[in-house]
Amino acid sequence: MKRKFLLLFVPAFILYSSFLINNCKAQWIQRTNGINGTVKALAVSGTNIFAGVYLSGAYMSTDNGVSWTAAGFNGHVISAFAVSGTNLFAGSDYGVYLSTNTGTNWVGVKTGIGHPLNVKALAVSGSNIFAAYSDNDYNVEEVSMSTNNGTNWISVRNGLPGEMVLSLAVMGTDLFAGLNNNLGYGGVYRTTNNGTNWASAGLPNRSIRTLAVSGTSLFAGDNGGVLLSTNNGTEWNWVNNGLTNTNVYSLAVSGTSIYAGTAGGVFLSTNNGTNWVAFNEGFSPVPYVYSLLATSNFIYAGTWAASVWSRGLTAAAQVKVIIEGHYNKANGKLNKRDTLRAYLRNITSPFAIVDSARSVIDSITFTGSFLFSNAPSGTYYIQIKHRNSIETWSKPGGQSYTLGSVMNYDFTSAAAQSYGSNMIQLNLSPLRFGVYSGDVNQNGFIDLTDVILVYNDASAFVSGYVKTDINGDNITDLTDILITYNNSAGFVSVVRP
Ligand SMILES: [Ca+2]
Numbered sequence: 001m002k003r004k005f006l007l008l009f010v011p012a013f014i015l016y017s018s019f020l021i022n023n024c025k026a027q028w029i030q031r032t033n034g035i036n037g038t039v040k041a042l043a044v045s046g047t048n049i050f051a052g053v054y055l056s057g058a059y060m061s062t063d064n065g066v067s068w069t070a071a072g073f074n075g076h077v078i079s080a081f082a083v084s085g086t087n088l089f090a091g092s093d094y095g096v097y098l099s100t101n102t103g104t105n106w107v108g109v110k111t112g113i114g115h116p117l118n119v120k121a122l123a124v125s126g127s128n129i130f131a132a133y134s135d136n137d138y139n140v141e142e143v144s145m146s147t148n149n150g151t152n153w154i155s156v157r158n159g160l161p162g163e164m165v166l167s168l169a170v171m172g173t174d175l176f177a178g179l180n181n182n183l184g185y186g187g188v189y190r191t192t193n194n195g196t197n198w199a200s201a202g203l204p205n206r207s208i209r210t211l212a213v214s215g216t217s218l219f220a221g222d223n224g225g226v227l228l229s230t231n232n233g234t235e236w237n238w239v240n241n242g243l244t245n246t247n248v249y250s251l252a253v254s255g256t257s258i259y260a261g262t263a264g265g266v267f268l269s270t271n272n273g274t275n276w277v278a279f280n281e282g283f284s285p286v287p288y289v290y291s292l293l294a295t296s297n298f299i300y301a302g303t304w305a306a307s308v309w310s311r312g313l314t315a316a317a318q319v320k321v322i323i324e325g326h327y328n329k330a331n332g333k334l335n336k337r338d339t340l341r342a343y344l345r346n347i348t349s350p351f352a353i354v355d356s357a358r359s360v361i362d363s364i365t366f367t368g369s370f371l372f373s374n375a376p377s378g379t380y381y382i383q384i385k386h387r388n389s390i391e392t393w394s395k396p397g398g399q400s401y402t403l404g405s406v407m408n409y410d411f412t413s414a415a416a417q418s419y420g421s422n423m424i425q426l427n428l429s430p431l432r433f434g435v436y437s438g439d440v441n442q443n444g445f446i447d448l449t450d451v452i453l454v455y456n457d458a459s460a461f462v463s464g465y466v467k468t469d470i471n472g473d474n475i476t477d478l479t480d481i482l483i484t485y486n487n488s489a490g491f492v493s494v495v496r497p
């Protein structure tokens, strides 16, 4: 008998555990509101996110990638952006353009005379702007520099072979260029004097699609994976451990996190490339990631034919809440770690939902980590929903939320922490309050209907993860009937703003 129980219990527990883990993590969300197609370039300028969509021009988002509007270059290719103060440069198939008003207007600052320039890469080093481009008519590969925000340009390619420059990266006062391998050169080149001279910095015969800098570490990505040099290109080592797709198109750095965009999604290394882990939760299907942008709060992936995806990197809101039925007064813990959904809602009518997140409430700390991905900084009500408890809102006036900062909220310390003081006291010392349990049919009232639902399941000896198990012991019985009955006798119902 015991053996049989274990055999059933173990697979159920594994399923339940993986369910919990998946629900705790932030996920990639595909952004298709106002944008679609192949995204080859991403940039942040102030609080605006820019995306270059293949043959569709530039797009801008003012709400962390949730929605997008066209920002010029309709019908064109944007392969690179660069930001210098409030100046935003775009590298297009018609040359370099500058916007000083976050994409409202663009002025051509490096365009061909009578023929287009196909810009591949841009970089800002101090007050200097570098542009790498192909001259479409004369088929010449060129690198130019401007010291005055694009008004004048000089050629700075002395020492570079005649290969196309695919990528540029700045480390201190040095500039590195990643070359295509079409004419038998390829590799990485370095200049320490703003392009007056370039010298080889290794990796000959490789097409370097992307370069990224983290401190004194230089990362290069190509079709064989990621290479790392910590001595300005004198030596390179493959750092592909855990990189299950080595077809690398893009790299991004945020703090100590290195992200690699590949033909198999995104990989993350938090130890300077020593190990990588797949960072693909939410991708469906897993896209080719052509471009990456990591800000302090979000990471953005520009994909082949699948638009922009974004994912929150922010610290999660810590919300402390007790489900009445789950509280065990004898040991001061919860009978069950259960899932809650928290919503951030506007504080003015009609109190629209701005964001939502799911988390599991810890049975000892009564706290769940809710990672909100959409909401901008502001003041919100926190609304809590649980599968068989009364929907409960935070206290009047709302809570201040700052994107990227941890928001703490404690529903347990006082009844008045809930809107309308709509909670039940569970304990005197320490003083604890909980969310009313027993709204089995989730209609906002605990009444005879709920009591009958619990009674019927109790009569049928129902067990397991069911809505009629009010106290979280996986059995529906008299205990559950009593909790529901008491709250129905007290005419408990939802109190909303
Ligand atoms: Ca009900």
Ligand SMILES: [Ca+2]
Pocket (backbone or CB within 6 Å): 468, 469, 470, 471, 472, 473, 474, 475, 476, 477, 479, 480
């Ligand atoms: Ca029960």
